[in-house]
Structures are given as structure tokens and as C-alpha cells.
Amino acid sequence: MMYRCGWGSKEGQETVLAVEITREGFEWALRHACHSHYARGLHENQAAWKQELKRAPARVQWDPERDLRLRPLPYRTLQLGLSGEAARRHADEWTVAIRNVTPLVHEVHALVRGGDLDSAARLPPQESFYTGQDELIAHLQG
Incomplete structure (x- = not known):
């Protein structure tokens, strides 16, 4: 994002x-x-x-x-x-x-620009896939 x-x-x-x-x-x-x-x-x-x-x-x-x-x-x-x-x-x-995460975003971008993708990938919070009830998103699939 x-x-x-x-x-x-x-x-x-x-x-x-x-x-x-x-x-x-x-x-x-x-x-x-x-x-x-x-x-x-x-x-x-x-x-x-x-x-x-x-x-x-x-x-x-x-x-x-x-x-x-x-x-x-x-x-x-x-x-x-x-x-x-x-x-x-x-x-x-x-x-x-x-939370204001602007400094984090700038830090990640600096690492990406510098080619240090491993360090950049460790900084943001870990994302997980939404494991909701299928009926909640069934009308949104397509």
C-alpha cells in the first residue's frame, strides 16, 4: 500500500x-x-x-x-x-x-531505493489474509 x-x-x-x-x-x-x-x-x-x-x-x-x-x-x-x-x-x-507511520514509510522507501529489500520487508507490520466467513464477501467476488 x-x-x-x-x-x-x-x-x-x-x-x-x-x-x-x-x-x-x-x-x-x-x-x-x-x-x-x-x-x-x-x-x-x-x-x-x-x-x-x-x-x-x-x-x-x-x-x-x-x-x-x-x-x-x-x-x-x-x-x-x-x-x-x-x-x-x-x-x-x-x-x-x-498511528502516524510516515517516518516508517520513508525508511522503507529509502531501503527499497538502496536495494536492501530484505531490510525493507522486515519493517512494515506483517499482513495476513482475511479469513472471514465466505458469505460476507460472496457478493463482492468477481
Whole structure:
């Protein structure tokens, strides 16, 4: 994710925050999410998707994931956008911690630029695959 904000150097994205939320909140957002774009076969038709998108407080898109050298990895990462009720709940109920990780992002980027990928890979928090209930994300697959 760090490269998507230009390693904390893109205009308007110079501060990188790690926001920890409750699992219950994340799963609520998944249950109430809609794809950010129309997907043939996943939606009845474009009109039905547009209607669902209007009412959904969360939007999902699946982004290609990359390694530290920005080479594509064989899986995608869920990007979740919140609005309305989901944004309110995120701010008022789900947020557990917020940390400024900008110095960490800059350090990782410096190591990547210097070719020390092993050290760069050890610095960020370890990520794990979401092992949720299949029915929570079934309507988001596609």
C-alpha cells in the first residue's frame, strides 16, 4: 500500500496513517458494500448496480497487489471506501488506534531505493489474509 501514496510524497498524501478498526466494523462494511464498478454477471444489470451503489455505504474494488519492486503478485487486495453511515461508524465506533507511520514509510522507501529489500520487508507490520466467513464477501467476488 505504501507505494500507492508515492511513499508519502504525493501531493496531499504526505502523511501516512495506519488506522486499526474492529473486526466487527470491518465485517459490517463488507456486508453493506457494493462494487465500485459494474461487473457483468455479478449484477443483474447496470441499472441494478447503479441503484445498489447509491444506497451502499461502502464501496469495494479489488486492486492488483505488488511486491517491494512493484512487480505484480498473484492476488488482489480489497480496497474499501466508506461514506455515509459507514464513515460515521468508522469514526465513532470502529476505530481502535491511529498511528502516524510516515517516518516508517520513508525508511522503507529509502531501503527499497538502496536495494536492501530484505531490510525493507522486515519493517512494515506483517499482513495476513482475511479469513472471514465466505458469505460476507460472496457478493463482492468477481
